[in-house]
Amino acid sequence: MAKRPDIDKLRAALGQLTLAQAKQLHAELGEMVRAREQHSVEPKSVQAKGREIVETQRIDERLYQLERVRCGKAGCKCAGTDGELHGPYWYAYWREDGRLKSRYVGKRLRRIEGE
Numbered sequence: 078m079a080k081r082p083d084i085d086k087l088r089a090a091l092g093q094l095t096l097a098q099a100k101q102l103h104a105e106l107g108e109m110v111r112a113r114e115q116h117s118v119e120p121k122s123v124q125a126k127g128r129e130i131v132e133t134q135r136i137d138e139r140l141y142q143l144e145r146v147r148c149g150k151a152g153c154k155c156a157g158t159d160g161e162l163h164g165p166y167w168y169a170y171w172r173e174d175g176r177l178k179s180r181y182v183g184k185r186l187r188r189i190e191g192e
C-alpha cells in the first residue's frame with residue numbers, strides 16, 4: 078500500500094505557489110476529479126437482486142466483491158427465496174466511458190487488468 082500524501086504538507090506547499098501555478102493546478106485537479114468520478118464504482122450501484130455481498134475491496138479504480146449468487150436455473154439448489162446460494166465468488170466492477178462493467182474473477186481474489 079502506497080503511503081498517502083500528508084494533506085497538511087500539501088496545503089503548506091500550495092501556499093507557496095504563484096497565482097499562475099495555482100490556476101494551473103486548479104485546472105489539473107478539476108480534470109483529475111472528473112476522471113476519477115467517471116471511473117469509480119460505488120458498492121451500492123452494483124447491488125443486484127439475489128446476490129449476497131460477503132466482502133468488498135477496492136483495488137486501483139476497481140471494486141471487487143465477494144458474492145454469493147443465484148444462477149437462475151429452475152430446480153437448482155439456489156432457487157427460491159430460501160435457496161442455498163452459490164459461491165462465494167469474486168467479481169470485479171469498474172466503469173468505462175461511464176458505463177458499468179463487470180467480470181467474474183473466481184474463488185480467489187486477483188487483480189483484473191484491462192478488459
Ligand SMILES: [Zn+2]
Pocket residue numbers: 147148149150153154155156163
Ligand atoms: Zn443455482
